[in-house]
Amino acid sequence: MQSSYDAVIIGSGLGGLAAGVTLARGGYKTLVVEKRDRVGGRCSSYDYEGFKLTTGAAAIHYSGWVPRIMKEAGVKAEFREIPRVFYRIAGNEYELASKGRLGMLLDVLEKTEVNRAAMTGRIVREVAANKVLGSLKQAIGGQEKTGLFTFRDWLLQYTDNDLVHEVFDQICAAVVEAHSWELPAAQFFLFMAKSGGVRDVSLFPGANLPVMQGLAHVIKTSGDVWLNSPVKKIVITKRAATGVVVEKDGNDVEVPCKVVISNIGPRETVPLVGKENLDEDYLRELRVKLRPSPVMLTFIASDRPLWRTEPGTMLTIIGGRRVTLMIPLTNTCPELAPPGQHLIYAAGKPLSCLLPMDVEYERQQNLLDIKEMLPDFEKHGRILKMEPHNITDEFPEARTWNGYEVPMETPVPNLFNAGDPVKSQGLAGTSGSTESGVRAAELAKKRLKG
Ligand SMILES: Cc1cc2nc3c(=O)[nH]c(=O)nc-3n(C[C@H](O)[C@H](O)[C@H](O)COP(=O)(O)OP(=O)(O)OC[C@H]3O[C@@H](n4cnc5c(N)ncnc54)[C@H](O)[C@@H]3O)c2cc1C
Structure with missing residues (x-):
């Protein structure tokens, strides 16, 4: 008979590991089940022709939730910072300080356009740096109604200069995960208001895997981490999650538990639960909102x-x-x-x-x-x-654009999601996934205590 756990976590991405560390440190018997041969999901690494390659994330936020969970787990690793950011614009490179970067960027664009005009004799479209910066500040401060505007529509009110649009598209795609012509302007301003932008970039010199293994090690002190073990089913009894069926060493085993946290994505969790156990409102929300x-x-x-x-x-x-x-x-x-x-x-x-x-x-x-x-x-x-x-692949860059997160709670009692699609708004990437794991564990703890 398979022993039972307080919590089973499906997937060992950062969200799963953060949830596991939080529960294990709280003394709960916790099992993390991972289908691959290594932990870390999109924030892991592997050897390839003598190089150490990441499975996704390279730039780790050194002041966010990743160092916080590492501290909680007692995992020590160096964050080697990348403070110097260069911009290549129209063939030239500029190093821009992080404070006031946007203003400096727009200044560079104004100079670039003056030169372009002088060289080509063409009239270039106005950068309108002051107007753009002033309006941006107001909009981030929540003082503007942007209605149905995309970010690009919003910016067109002030400038149609192509370089300015490219700068902002780069920012949208990098921080909010969608293009300026796809993203509602309001979502961009909300993200910027909550996050203040994302600047704290660093690398793990030993690559990501050892850090993820360090987190997994702590979970093992109060439970276990199984690799090469895909979860095939979430067991539902009297409408609540009561366990999982895992393929382990070629056999299907049922692991009973009190709480299940899924780190594989809410959409990917549906077939494990069975649509018949989820209500149509929830399924509709997943269909409409989630945008990898x-x-x-x-x-x-x-x-x-x-x-x-x-x-x-x-x-x-x-x-x-x-x-x-x-x-x-x-x-x-x-x-x-x-x-x-x-x-x-x-x-x-x-x-x-x-x-x-x-x-x-x-x-x-x-x-x-x-x-x-x-x-x-x-x-x-x-x-x-x-x-x-690709957006249809198992490992997209994000499982949803920022601002398109879905709830951590599911219609099934004792089943929660963790990972980037359920993070708090204003957080991004590895930091957001980690935060979601900690929060999912707190919800699980309440259920376990109650
Ligand atoms: C190419 C790329 C570049 C990125 N760059 C950055 C960056 O520079 N900085 C940054 O902060 N973020 C970056 N990200 C985003 C970051 O990697 C993710 O936000 C974060 O790692 C996702 O963590 P997660 O908790 O959602 O879990 P995931 O990483 O999605 O992990 C899910 C885990 O579940 C496992 N699993 C799936 N199905 C099952 C099953 N049935 N049974 C058991 N296990 C299962 C998977 O194998 C996987 O290990 C990047 C992502 C990608 C793909």
Whole structure:
């Protein structure tokens, strides 16, 4: 007979591990069940041709919820910061301080446009930096009704300069996970009001997996973590969750428990529960709200640095085809590549965050950007790996755009969700997933006490 647990957590992403640590530290007997051969989900890492590659997240927020849960678990790891952000705009690079960055960016654009006008003799469209900044401040302060406007519509009221639109589209896609022409303006302002933007970027020099294993280790002190064990079913008795069926060592085993936390995504949890156990309002909310966000992730290897050499630097690209961000990982963490080799992480957004991407076309567009931005690429570099993370894939960049989160509670008593689609608004990525796990564990604790 399989022993029973207070809580079973399906999936060992950051949300699952954070929930597990919180419950285990509270003395609850907790089991984390993971279908893959390693913990961490989209924030893990693996060895590949001598490099250490991330399964998704590279830039970890060093002041957010990730360090908080690490502290709770007693996991020590260095956060190596990336404080220097460069912007490539119309072929030139500018390093911009984090404080007042937007104002500086708009100044750069004004100068760029004056030069463009002088060189081409063309009339360029006004940047209107002051108007844009002033209106943005008001809107973030909640003093504007934006109605049905997308962010792009809102910005068009003040400027139709293409570079300004590209700057803001880059920000929308990076922080809110959707393009400026897709995102309701109100969601952008709400996110900015709650988060104040996202600036605290760092890397784990030993890659992500050891940190995730550290979190898993703490859970094992008050329960267990099973790898290679897909959950096939959530057991419902008298309408409430009372266990899971897991495939373990080739056999289906039923594990009884008092609370189930699913970290695999609310939509992906539905087939495990069975639609017949969920009400139509809940299913409708999942259908309407959840909007996964895609990304093309490229790992570029080289026998010499292809962009700068200083540690703590990254590049934001304005006006490329697809690639908006490059982090030369080994400038900051040489440990991530074999000796004499270098590694860049490049992220490219397809033009739609609503429709599935055409993977082959996107590969070509990303490659064209990479060749254009890294002049030594063809001589000294190679594509180590190019990974599409489509909206229909298991590991999209986000399971929903910011502002499109769904509730952590489900219509099934004793069943909760954790992970990025149920995080609190204003948080992003790894920080948001971790926060959701802690909050799901607090809800579970209340249920366990009651
Ligand atoms: C390409 C990419 C780049 C990103 N870059 C960043 C970044 O730089 N910074 C940042 O902060 N965030 C980034 N993110 C987002 C960040 O990785 C995620 O928000 C976060 O890691 C998601 O955690 P989660 O808790 O939602 O769980 P997930 O990571 O989604 O984990 C879910 C886990 O459940 C397991 N699972 C699924 N089905 C089952 C089953 N039936 N039984 C058992 N286990 C199951 C999966 O194997 C997986 O381990 C990126 C994501 C991607 C994909």
